[in-house]
Amino acid sequence: MSKEKFDYFIKGEKGKYEVVIGLEVHAQVLSKSKLFSGSSTKFGADPNNQVSLIDSAFPGMLPVINEECVKQAVRTGLGLSAKINNYSVFDRKNYFYADLPQGYQISQYKNPIVGEGKVLLDMPYGSKEIGIERLHLEQDAGKSIHDMDPSNTYVDLNRSGIALMEIVSKPDLRSPDEVNAYIKKLRSIMRYLGTCDGNMQEGSLRADVNVSVRKEGDTNFGTRCEIKNVNSIKFMQMAIEYEAARQVELIENGKKIDQETRLFDTKKNETRSMRSKEDAHDYRYFPDPDLLPLKLEQKLIDDLKKSLPELPDKKKERFVKEYGLNAYEANVLVSEKEISEYYEEVAKLSDKKLAATWMMGDLFAMLNDRGLDISKSPISAKHFAELVQAIKSGEISGRIAKEVFEIMVESGDNPKKIIESKGMKQQSDPKELEKMINEILSKNKDKVDQYKAGKEKLFGFFVGQVMKLSGGKANPQLTNEILKKLLKG
Amino acid sequence: MADITNQSLNEIIENVKTKKVSSSELTKAYIKNIEGAKKLNAFVTTTFDQALDKSKKFDNKPNFDQLLPGIPLAVKDLFCTENTKTTAGSNILNNFIPSYESTVTKNLWDNGSFLLGKLNCDEFAMGSSNETSYYGNVINPVGDQLVPGGSSGGSSSALAADLTPATIGTDTGGSIRQPASFTGTVGLKPTYGLCSRWGIVAFASSLDQAGPMTKTIKDCAIMLEAMSGFDEKDSTSINKKKEQYSKNLKDNIKGLKIGIPKEYRVDNMPKEVDELWEKGKKILKDLGAQLIDISLPHTKYALPTYYIVAPAEASSNLARYDGVRYGYRSKQGKDLIEMYEKTRSEGFGDEVKRRILIGTYVLSSGYYDAYYLKAQKVRQLIKKDFDDSFKKIDAILTPSTPSSAFKIGEKTNDPVSMYLNDIFTVPVNLAGLPALSMPAGVDNQGHPLGLQLIGKALDEQKILNIGYAFEKNCGFNNEIKKWWS
Structure with a gap:
């Protein structure tokens, strides 16, 4: 209850x-x-x-x-x-x-x-x-x-x-x-x-x-x-x-x-x-x-x-068990037969939990804005699954993913093609990132000093600078790690 | 050749097949008769041009293998006929031309016959004297003061007056058998579901059944064979193999058990009717049948039951005549309700209105259980009476009607005495059984009287056989003087 x-x-x-x-x-x-x-x-x-x-x-x-x-x-x-x-x-x-x-x-x-x-x-x-x-x-x-x-x-x-x-x-x-x-x-x-x-x-x-x-x-x-x-x-x-x-x-x-x-x-x-x-x-x-x-x-x-299809109550149970969704997510995703079918197709090809989050977030918002049923979605389940996988694997960041999503809606292209052609791949090479971060730190020596003196809020500023320099492609997790390491040194 | 139109259908068919008469000659002969018999008022519509055209086509390319080769037939105006006005004897369908053909008439045409005209009938088949028709009453060829029975009064009159070689009617409570009895002809109400109701203007759906009206039993068998058969368009149609009634007609009835129900000896029944019944029993007995006294204890409830069930269904069936889509529409009326009221007041006659009122009343909240529901229960008891009796007998013999044809106007102001005319025929409809009325003699005025044979469900062949044997030994001869021409 x-x-x-x-x-x-x-x-x-x-x-x-x-x-x-x-x-x-x-x-x-x-x-x-x-x-x-x-x-x-x-x-x-x-x-x-x-x-x-x-x-x-x-x-x-x-x-x-x-x-x-x-x-x-x-x-x-x-x-x-x-x-x-x-x-x-x-x-x-x-x-x-x-x-x-x-x-x-x-x-x-x-x-x-x-x-x-x-x-x-x-x-x-x-x-x-x-x-x-x-x-x-x-x-x-x-x-x-x-x-x-x-x-x-x-x-x-x-x-x-x-x-x-x-x-x-x-x-x-x-x-x-x-x-x-x-x-x-x-x-x-x-x-x-x-x-x-x-x-x-x-x-x-x-x-x-x-x-x-x-x-x-x-x-x-x-x-x-x-x-x-x-x-x-x-x-x-x-x-x-x-x-x-x-x-x-x-x-x-x-x-x-x-x-x-x-x-x-x-x-x-x-x-x-x-x-x-x-x-x-x-x-x-x-x-x-x-x-x-x-x-x-x-x-x-x-x-x-005997010939009845699986009905929403049963399907909901299964979604919780099979895909590890919570009751709320399962409920939303079984509400319409077409939505549940779309979800299952995506879940088969990508991360189940992340797929649910992205479907219920960006995909539903977009469909809602456009007044479309999921059967008329400009993004196919297959492409959507590729997008979810690109996020999951760290190929692109969540922020970039939103951009890719927008382009997918407009063009109908698959995410791989968009990421490649627009060079949107996430920067996850530690060496490259370190080079970039060093450049920023050397340009902002005063802020580094302030940080070291205890103004820890400035950490966010450095992250922002890295993102700006990388065009948003820097892997946020790695950036955090390297930044912390270098600021300590 | 002698006047072919006073021959039986079977004889006419033989004459056509042996080319003694052509379809066109036959058709012309009937047209001549019809034109000379306007006094009888048997026809509402004639289709002479069309009939002549069809007869010529038949003669040019005859097919003698058909059951009704090149035979012109007039039918009751309750059967919808494609492109030919169908009135049901009512003003409300005064201008109604169906775009479709009833299954039963289509079956007749598919067997080689064609339409000669549409026969007058009581309005929506509600009546026992053909006096409720909007198109005027029909006169019985037996006598110029007599009703031809009803509701298939145009059919019985036309048949007895040689205006059609055979015909079909519909029977909801006796509308085939009573007019047959009044005109010295044969009429059969088949088992409910044997003939399709599709395309027949409905009166009371659970009772209505189309059937043949003919001069002889053999003719009756031919017509029944031609018109009957399963129809998937009628949910109450019985799905069974078609029978060859005429081919299988036999006059040996030795050993058959004939039930004689004591309840059919009613008060005030004319002596002649009783004597006729006795005569019938004797003929059947002499032919080797065994007579068995039976009891159908709920018979006395049949008429009141019928006059609840039939009007109830009719009140609903006739709701569609509202002036909106087809048929008569009153020019008066400032809104929908008024248009309905005026249309139906002007479109329906008194008897139809009376039955709509009765039917509406017995279905009304608060009265349904006391009337309609009780009537349905009694109906089951009446049916059970028959079922129980038929365990030990083959058929039942009764008079067809409590009297011979009555005078025009004699009963019009007394609906109940009119309804009483159906007392012997109504139980059969309630039980859904087949029953045959066959001419058996005349009363002291020389007016024909009929006897009724009731069979088990789908036992048409057996009652036709008994009728066939009876006919051969009865010595009835329908002597009608053609006083009208």
Whole structure:
């Protein structure tokens, strides 16, 4: 346990309040075609170009389950250490809307494909387990576009029928930070599994956020409000903060919290009532008679389990053991599958610990500045490993390495070529260094005297002079040693 | 040659194959009949030009190996037909022209036939008299005051009036068998899943099944063979080898055990229906079948169960008719909700609205358990009744309907008495079993009456065989005077 303590509470006049959060995450299944039709799921096509007769609900059209989507849901369930249900049922959720062609969404209500599971979070105050209630498959709706015409609404059905996994957490989250960690972990697991690309800008990952508050120490939950369809972690956090504060204020003023659905207004940073419990839709769920219950053979589940990739928790353990990283380093380096793969490639060819330090420092800073994913890094893992090795072997100093790194970013060249062509190799020949140092000492006799008289701070001055004279290439360790020796004499 | 159109499909096929009649001659003969039978109002749409064109193409390059060589067929307007308007008997699909062909009709065309026109039906197949159609009621050729049954009333009327050599309908609670019974024709509702539902305008998905309507049992076997088959586009389609029903048709039913369910003797059933049932039993017995009294104790719950399950599914299935993407859209309405309300109020008729309301109600929160869930449980019990009985019998014989064709307008103001017409047919749909209605005699007014044979799941061949033997020995002759022409 770290020395940091969990302390996210809302302070009211009458005490501290704990915030209880549960998430319903909608993750778009990574698949070529939709849940019940052969239409493409590719993002960014022209409106209504990826719509089959089934997606647009023409008379007599029937859904046929896409097996790949089922497998993806099972994989995700396994990645969440969840119970996979051999028997699940597709239900119709009935409501009218212009972008819902069937007049119902095919979803899973009473019998979801995946049951209880869990996600582990690494928080500064220790690891925390978040329970998963269930995961079910459902169809996405189309998109209503209200701002193309002053008096008409346009509908784009490209998204209509795309498979979503709704992942429902237990009300185990207690702060915006935990929500951040939870979403990132969920996203990471699904990206490792290849079951969801986790792209929040494209809407592949969205969440409904359930928030309630209770006095610190209370064991009963307060009345919750559901904030619909929030599509970034930052907005989720803002919405939770606003909503928790709103609820605390109501309680402190002796008012009741209504169970209701609310919307988060990102411009005004506030949540607003969308509909109360009384106005809640009656979705009239019933089993879809067009689809038979989904029965999964245990063998299919077992086979999928065997073929799962190494997931972040396991990989983290291995990184600590195999590469001697600390928990923090391992955590950062496994957060994204691509990062972990890059790291492993570098670590195989260079010093494991130094590679981690340099990746998490300069490489991440550069990628961050440029807004690049590691897969788009201008420096290949192989070149990066060569750079790490050049530092480790003493061929170049850390300071020079930063320069080499910059040039690598711009040119894409390998570090060897850069070091050689620019003569950046570190000066590590003791004789040469001694010659240089003697030259400096003889030029600065007064300072040498002062040093000898006890002004030891001047040591730094001499080092600086050596670096200046060598163009920064002097081996710092050797320089220190020789300088000390000569100053003594 | 004599009027070919009053022959059976099988005879017509033989005449085409032996070149006694060409496909074009045949098609022209039916077009003439149809044009002379407008009073019956059996057709919503005719496709004469297209049919003539197809018949000529067939004659130029005939393929006599097909099941339906060069045969023109009219079909119920519930089957989506590519580039031909498909209305489902509703105003809301008044302008709907599908870009696709239903699997069942495609199967027919792939076997050598082609479309003659689309037949009137109750709106969205909801009705037992063909009086709920937006395109007007259909008249039974048996008598100008009589309904042809429903919902496949256009189909039964057209068939009995020689406007098509055979046809297909859909049967959700009796919509093939009851009109067949009312017109002295043969109608078969196959096992649920034997014929694909893809491209058929849905009424109640767990009950809907397409099937043949013909003049004879042999014709029925031919049509079933042509239209049935596994379809991967329908998740409820049964994946099994295609059967050769017509080739395997046999009239030897010696030793078969025929169940007679006591629950099908209902109160106020006309004496003639009872007598007809007795006649049927005797014929089968004389043919060597063994009659066995059975009990299907949950039969009395079938009708209420049906009128929960079917409207529930319909209320959801019909949600797609919202005026947004195709079909009728009201010009009124200042926002989306109002557009929906006006479109659906103007687009749907009373019976459809009634069932949407019932269905919405029984699925509503707070009522679901008491109605829909309970109905599903009862449905299982009804199915179990049949399963238990079929352990000791081969088929079940019952009347098809509690009466012969009733008068136009007689039951339109009394939905429940209309629903009661389905009392013998509905249990079969709930159990997903195959059932055949075959003409067996007439009542004292000379109106045809049918008997129903119910089989085990996928036992179509057996009930066709029993029907075949029965037909040969029943001596029924459908004498319809062509009063309309």
